[in-house]
Amino acid sequence: MGGLVGIWDYPALIDGGVISVPRGGFFNLQGEWDVENKGIAPDIDVEVTPKDIAAGRDPQLEKGVAEALRLLKERPVQLKKEPAPPVRRRP
Numbered sequence: 160m161g162g163l164v165g166i167w168d169y170p171a172l173i174d175g176g177v178i179s180v181p182r183g184g185f186f187n188l189q190g191e192w193d194v195e196n197k198g199i200a201p202d203i204d205v206e207v208t209p210k211d212i213a214a215g216r217d218p219q220l221e222k223g224v225a226e227a228l229r230l231l232k233e234r235p236v237q238l239k240k241e242p243a244p245p246v247r248r249r250p
Contacts (some may be wrong), residue, residue, distance in 0.1 A: 167182060
């Protein structure tokens with residue numbers, strides 16, 4: 160994915176486009192390059208089968224929505240009262 164790899168110095172092309180190439184990354188405390196080609200382990204494992212796809216289902220999305228609804232029940236949103244508008248004085 161390259162989400163944590165730096166991209167800078169976009170060279171311009173003659174047609175006005177640009178090229179972006181990942182140029183910098185980071186390494187972990189063990190001195191190994193990190194993140195790239197590793198991915199991030201999911202918080203919740205969800206099995207997706209060809210049968211699900213064929214049926215037009217998205218088990219990952221379904222589980223994500225179910226988890227979000229569960230968390231909303233567990234920690235409901237508390238709306239705050241909107242403060243009074245700021246006082247504006249004309250010079």
